[in-house]
Every structure is written in structure tokens, then in C-alpha cells.
Amino acid sequence: MRPSAADLPLCAGLDDPALDGLVRALACAGEATSAVYAEHWAVLAALRLLRLPDVPQRLSIAPWRLARSLALAEARLAEDVSLSDLAEAAGLSRFHFARAFRAATGQTPHAHLRRLRCERAKSLMEAGGMTLAEVALACGFAHQAHFTTAFRNVTGTTPGRWRQERLS
Template sequence: MKNLLLGLHSDGELRLGMACPFIEPELAWRQPGAHVRNVSDMTVLRWSKSVSVPLDVASSGHEAMHCVALNLKCTTVDFDCSSKPLVRGRLAAGIAHVSSPCSSARARFSESCDVLHLYIPQGVLLECYEDLFGRPHGGEIVIESDQLLRDPTIDQLGRAMSVSQTSDLTLGRVFTDSVSLAIASLLVSQRYAPPRRRPRKAGQLPKWRMTRVMEYVDAHIGEPIGLADMAESAGLTRMHFAALFREASGLRPHEYLLRRRIERAQSLLIGSQFNLLDVAISCGFSSQAHFTTVFKRYVGETPHAWRMSRFEAGLQSRIGS
């Protein structure tokens, strides 16, 4: 799963720093509240606190979403979920826990803490199930752990989001969607996979579906684009689309999106009188500074230097002719 959605280096390590958005700080522990803009989408928040005196927190749980807690640093905590004591004392980094909707929880943090909370709606879990097993699930999916999880894949995926959150902000939605979807799919697979199951072939992405994705990206290049948006334009679920797209194009969705934004920027730099800020905004970058950083990393020159070199080359060509 992580190979399809994120990609690994040849040495097996996750490729970090690939375009993750600003992960919003969670205002109230395990209470996404106003952070949830669309109840059908996954939401990732970060609960990070410096603690000098014991901090008591409690939550009744979101009414419709599972909560996956990914502990990013060692801390000391007393943690109960659904009235069951799960932690008394030290909690290591890399430990995860899943709770179902409306699961009450409370904690007392005695040391500073840093936790990612991934909120997964029912629709995403059902989508993952159908993609994994080739059939709809009858009824709701409920995943709740009465113990802590130590899963190296979930740990790596969580660290990928936390480490990468300050780079390539415009591509953050696609990257975070991909990571979150990989975690959701892994949890569904662990919950429902039979002891022996033949892997399902990914198949191929028909040319007409790929064309629709390309047209959608080009038409919305200046807007925030998520993995769900690209998958919907192809008429596929997010997980199925992510695997098929990479197989067909050789690129992960967020890599393709970045390439198209850079290509559009190059076209505007040489074919329009737009200033650099206008080019940046037109191509979906959050600021001129961010645009300059990304452009230089991929092209080797700043946008201004690249534009001037193309202008001088064109001028010399006209003089020579």
C-alpha cells in the first residue's frame, strides 16, 4: 500500500519532504469541530503541547468519525478510552491507537506531547473495503482497539506527514490524502482480511480516464486540488485511482500535479506579461516565495532568472536572423 501511494527509496525508506500541507493545530483534544470542512473527507490535526504541570483533557469522541492517534514523541500519560485504562506512565513514540465514533476518552499528560489525530469518516472506510475485497461491505465498519498498536508501517506514514508538513503547501492536500488513505486502508485490511487472500491486480487506467484527469488538472491548476478531486474526475475511488495513475503515468498524483503547475508557470513566464506573484497565484502556489523555492528546486533556476535567460536567448535569435 505505501509503495503505491507514497513510494520508497531504493533503500526502503519513505521519501519525505514531498509536498505536505500545513497540518492545523488541534484546538481541543480529540475534538475536530470546526476543523472538519467536509464530513466525507479525512481530517488530520496535530495536538502538541508543552507541559510543565499535569494537563487533564477529555473528549466524548466525534459522532461520525474514527480517530487514529499517532504518537510522535515519548511522553508520560495516563490514558483511558471507553472507560478502559490503556496507558499508565511512559508512552513511546510510534505507538498508535484507534477509537470508533462516540468513544469517550480522557488523559492526563505529565510531560510535553506531540500527537497526530487522523479522523476517518465511514465513507472512506467503506471505500477502502470495496477496493481491497472487490465487494461492498454489508453495514457499517467499526474499528476499535482495546490495546495500543505498534505497527511500523503506520509509524512511518505518520512520521511522513509530520516531517513533511512545511514543504510544498499547494500539493499538501494530495500528499496528506494519500498518506491518510494508506493508513485507513491498512486498518481495514488488518480488521477484515481473511487468513489467506489472493492479491487483487490493480489493472490499467483507460486512456479516456487519464485524459479526463489531465483536463481536470489543467482546468483547475490555480485552485487547491485533492486526491479525491482527481479520482472523481476519473470516476474512480481514491485508493484505486492512486494505484492505477502511477501505473499508467509513472508518477504519483502529487508529483504529476506539481509538474503541471511548473509547466504552466513556465508557459506564463515566457508568454505573458504577468509578474511573478501573478504567475504564482495563477498556478496554485501559496505565495511568490513558495513558488520561487519550488521552481528553483525543479528547474535549477529562480523564475526570474529562467525568464530572463529565455528572453535573452530569444533576443539573440532574432538578432542573428
């Protein structure tokens, strides 16, 4: 006689009724269940586990890999650096690198690169002698409007206003 779902003493240490129901359905399926059916319920249970906030996610990047990608980003600020370039420097796939980078730094590779470019732009503007368009190109932005948008997103003000406040 096959047990009912209520008879199963399941205790995974997680208080999640949806996951509990999925595991009980899989356990009660019995031997006559097709492999496709069992795999379907197992995949649903695994996906539910991945979405639980209390389940720790092990997604890390080795410090040396992170350092190599950060060094490449710093060295090539004036150039067009792609996610593939940064991932290759770290020796990881683009997908894994992007997720691990965010987990390690709290920001995406693109946001980090944009912040680095804005920091360099600040130092160039403080040094003086360059127009905002020249600063934009020296920091790897496509044009001054691109620079202004990125700078405003990072600092909350435009480059012209930032420079004016620093010089006055």
C-alpha cells in the same frame, strides 16, 4: 500419515525460498489446523507474492478515466485541486486512482499537477508583463515562495533565474 514438508512436490514457477516455506507450512498443517492458523499462513503467502518483483501487477486505469482526470487538472490549474477531485473525475477511489495514475504516467498525481503548473508558469513568464508573485497565483501556487520551491524541484533552477536566462 501426514507428509513432511520435504516430500511435497510444489512447483509454482517461482524461485523464492521464503514463499516455498510458507506454502509448505500451510500444506503440512493438516486438517486439524484451525481456520485462523490456516488463514494466517495463507495471508503471509499472499503478501509474499505481492512483494515479488517478477510477479506482474495488474493495476491499470482506463484511458478515458485517465483523460478525464488529466482534463480536470488542466482546466483547474489555478485552483486547489485535490486528489479526491481527480479520483472522482475518473470514477475511482482515491487510493486506487493514485496507484493506477502512477502506474500509467510514472508520476504521482501531485507531481503531475506541479509539473503542469510549472509549464504554465513558464509560458506566462515568457509572455512577460507579470511579476513572479502574479505568475505564482495565476498558476495555483499559494505564494511566490511555494512557486519558487516547486519550480526549482521541477526544473532545477529558480523562476527568476529561468526568466533571466530566457530574456538575455
